[in-house]
Amino acid sequence: MNYYLKGLCFALIVAACTLGFSTVASAYENPIILPNEWKWDTGVYYGSGDPYILKHNGVYYMYVSTVDDKSGIKVWSSNNLVDWTYEGLSTTDPVTKAAYAPEVVYWNGYFYMYTSPGGNGHYVLRSTSPTGPFKVKTGNIGHTIDGHVFIDDDGQWYFYNASDAGIVSHPMTDPYTIGKGTTTGSYMGGWTEGATLLKRNGLYYMTYTGNHVWNRGYRVNYSTSGSPLTNFLPSSENPILINTEGPIHGTGHNSMIIGPDLDTYYMVYHSQADPGRHFNLDKVVWNGKKMEVLGPTSSVQPDPDMPAFSGDFSNRDEKKWSNIEISNLTSKEKQNHNPHNRWEGMVTKNFTETNFSAEFNLLQLTTDEKGHPPDRVRNPGYGVVFAYQDNANYGVALINKNNHRLQTQFVVNGEKQGWESTSLPDDYDYNVLHNIRVKKDGKQFKIFIDDMLKQTRNADLDGGKIGYIDRNTNASFGYTAFSNKVNGSGAWDTPKPVPGTIEAVHYMSGGEGVGYHDKTNENIGGMYRNGAVDIRLNPEGGYNVGWNQTGEWLKYKVNVAEAGTYDVDLRVATTFEDAKIRIWSGSQNLTGVVDVPNTGGWNDWKTFTVKNLPLEAGVQQLKVEIVKGEYDFKSMAFTKSAPVPTTTHDFNDGNDDGWKRYEGDISVENGKYRIGGNYAKVLTGEDSWSDYTIETDIVMKDSGVKSGILLRSTNPADGSHLGNFKHFNQGYFAYITTNGVYLGKENYGWNYLTGVATSEPLELNKTYHMKVVVNGTNIKVYLDDMNRPLIDYDDNSTVPFTHGKAGVRTSNGTAVFDNYKIYSD
Known part of the structure; x- marks a missing residue:
């Protein structure tokens, strides 16, 4: 048994053994600036677009798009996802000039790189090292940009690429051959690119981005399916990553990677650097099948958590490891007959907790320690041991070359639970590095080989030590680690x-x-x-805390970006009339006792806002107290708050100072605001505005025009910039047509909410006075009669908008606005 793997410094497995494990800072801040980022020949910054990260033998490797006027693909390495070392060019082949979105997968000793130079088809390159040199192995195999490869649990490969009809999927027959394409259903209403696929608890998650990389509305959506090829359904939470304003904007083209704690996913993406692009990193958390990105962030965030234990055998540390010998994996009769049936090994001196994730890297050398080839050695075997308490309580996952199988066994209180075997891929090469992961959650154990789920078993074992065992085999072992997190449990203590x-x-x-x-x-x-906390399925997706009773409380760790006053939207369900809540930070009472509204039923969910919480900057604990009554609790969303000043715009000075134009034909003429085109919008105010009233005069100039008031608008972008997209905005639109008064909702798409047809058609070139009052999730819309709303609407959807700017909008024609006023009661 060779525990050292010679520092992992031989040609088959170059894993950057010289990288080491440096002491790192405790926090990072987006964007993350990399050493030796790309620049144009002119010296203009190009940066790190389309970042993709591969983890191999405990080390992360990042690849980014190449600047258009140069060849080669740069690679960086890291052990913590934050501190990166430039490793040089992984290839210098001329075919990689302007290499777009290079991605690398490891399979059976080789690293396969997929890239689309200049967006003109794809090439496959191959190397025996993640840092290269990569050599071109194919001609141009076609397909549009942003090729992504996913390998399923059964070893089947799939290829994904961008298109105007959404992400396209293809089965692959080998690493170089791509089959017929199928539209997946992952679509952003136009050009859709940057697909990444992951599989979690049997469900396929696809993230994707669009529509144009240089539009500030560039964003990330996700969809799910039971198939890797098609029938992907977009999430109702989309977009899950967007920011059109501020230092981090134009966020998109992501990849996904599991962090150093072996369990927490991170979204890796770029933002616009004006010029160029920056690399960014934010944590992903899960609530059941629901995925949520804790970002984009532009404030200081805690570094990714490291594992509870890690080692790579580059230096044997007796304080970390101890030797074991297992003699009860086979029967006593076999032991007596053949003493070579004993297994020897080494395990950590550290114990995992009851639930854990563990990672192992291992291979079998071409001869045993006496120089015999494996096929001439009696009963060879090697593998990993986990949940090891003693020789009467442990689990093993063994690689059996003779039978070409993964074999697992659990021993509980000295009793073997039975062998289970799973076939290995036909081309499985025992003499190159492979990865085994073990995830334990309760009594359930999941065994992965090279990220493919191969077995799920139940055993009544606690946590324990992890390590390696072998029998009559010259096996070698690499990076080894465990974390006391599993199935996204890191979300519980990460500062949100x-x-x-x-x-x-x-x-x-x-x-x-x-x-x-x-x-x-x-x-x-x-x-x-x-x-003891009571949790149930939520009809809107995921889980919620239920059966809350007077006097109970829950604590949450948060990371406040900056000191100030915040509003919090609480999503609840209850039939109680007298339910009450209070939120604390330490001993500070932030809210006082607040009434929780009766929503009408335990599955009737509503959002209500508690205002003006004074929060200090930095990491702290918030306590949510159930002061009285019972209510089910799903989520809370914090927004920076600010008062709404009374503001009047009459445009008599001939300008629209304080307004921002996004698209359309917009002008100030004769003291009026004239807005027209296929789609046009202008906004004023702050994202932190909450409840307010807007009034304005509207004159419709064209028969097909929709014209009215925008409210609670955030993340606006110009949909006509490098595209032709309506509804690049998040907020509400109250509008009139010649037929009546209506209300809709924009969320980078359109959702008609309600409307009222007027008894008489509304006339062109006539002045109408519209008023909109927004309070919490209630929206009232008035026209001319300021005492009787024509629309009285409560947005009880899963994503109501409670804060944002105000403005005006038209579509399909021109309207004139005047006497625009914003105020709050």
């Missing part, structure tokens, strides 16, 4: 960014009196988390 959304079920760990106080002895709903 504020502003941002926090899922109710992501309360802190630590149990009774630390993460929560609960009056029951067990989780009544029996779902999602162990402990």
Whole structure:
């Protein structure tokens, strides 16, 4: 047994052994500036667009798009996703001039790179090292930009590329051959690119981006399917990553990677650098099947958590490891008959907790320690051991070359639970590095080989030590680690960014009196988390905290970007009339006692806002107290708040100072604001505005025009910039046509909400006075009669907009606005 793997410094497995594990800062801030980023020949910054990260043998490798006037693909390495070392050009082949979106997958000893130079088809390159040199292995195999490869649990490969009809999927017959394409359903209403696929708990998640890389509305959506090829359904939470204003804007073209803690996903993406692009990193959390990105962030964030234990055998540390010998994997009769059936190994001196994730890297050398080839050695074998308490309690995952199988066994209180075997891929090469991951959640163990889920078994084992064992085999082992996190449990204690959304079920760990106080002895709903907090499925997706009772509380770790006053939107359901809530930061009462509205039913969810919470900057704990009554609790979303000043715009000075134009034909003429075109909008105010009233005069000039007031608008972008897209905005639109008064909702798409046809058609070239009053999730729309609303609408959807700018908009024609006034009561 060779524990050292010679420092992993031989040609088959170059894993940057010289990288080491440097001491790092405790926090990072987006964007992350890399050493030796791309520049044009003129010296103009190009940066790091389309970042893709591969993890191999404990080290992360990042590849980015190449500047258009140069050849070669740069690569960086890191052990923590934050501190990066430039490793040089992984290839200098002339075919890689302007190499777009290079991605690399590892399979059976080789690293395969896929890239589309200049967007003109794809080429496949190959290397035995993640840092290269990569050599071109194919001619131009075609397809549009942003090729992405996913390998499923059964070893089947798939290729994905961009198109005007959405992301296209293709089965592959080998790393170089791409089959017929199928539209997946992942579509952004136009050009859609930058697909990434991951599989989690049997469900396929696809992230994708669009529509144009230099539009500020560039963003990330996600969809899910039971198939890797088609029938992907977009999430109702889309977009999950967007920011059109501020230092981090134009966010998109992401990849996904599991962090150093072996469990937490991170979204890796670029933002516009004006010019060029920057690399950014934000954490992903899960609530059941729902995925949420804690970003984009532009404030200081904690570094990714490292594993509880890690080692790469580059230096044997006796303080970390101890030797073991296992003699009960086979029967006593076989032991007596053949002493070579004993297994020897080395395990950590550290114990995992009950639930954990573990990573192992290993290979079998071409001869045993005596120089015999493996096929001439009796009963060879090697593999990993986990949940090891002693020789009577442990689990193993073994690689059996003779049978070409993965074999697992669990021993509980000295009793073997039975062998289970799974075939390995036909081309599985035992003499190159492979990765084994073990995830334990409760009694369930999941065994992965090279990121393919191969077995799921149940065993009544606690946590324990991890390590390696072999028998009559010259096996070598590389990076090894474990973390006491599994299935996204890192979300419980990670500081959630504020502003941002926090899922109710992501309360802190630590149990009774630390993460929560609960009056029951067990989780009544029996779902999602162990402990006494009661959790049930939420009809809107994911899970929520339920059966809350007077005096109970939950604590949440947050990271406030800057000191100031914040509003919090709480999503609740209850039938109680007297339910009350209070939020604390330490001993500071932030809210006082606040009434929780009766929503009408336990599955009737509504959002209500608690205003003016004074929060200090930095990491802190917030306590949500159930002061009285019962209510189910789903989430809370924090937004920076600011008062709404009374503002009047009459345009008599001939300008529109204080307004920002986005698209359309817009002018100030004769003291009036004239707005027209296929789609046009202008906005004023702040994202932090909440409740206000808007009034304006409107004159419709064209029979087909929709004209009216924008409210609660955030993340606006010019949809006509490098495209032709309506509804590049998040907010509400109250408008008139010649037929009546209507209300709709924009979220980079259009959702008609309600409307009223007027008894008589509205006339062109006539002045109408519109008023909109927005309070919480209620919107009232008046026309001429300021005492009777024609529309009285409550947005009880999963994503109501409670804050944002104000403005005006037209589509399909021209209208004139005047006497625009904004005020709050």
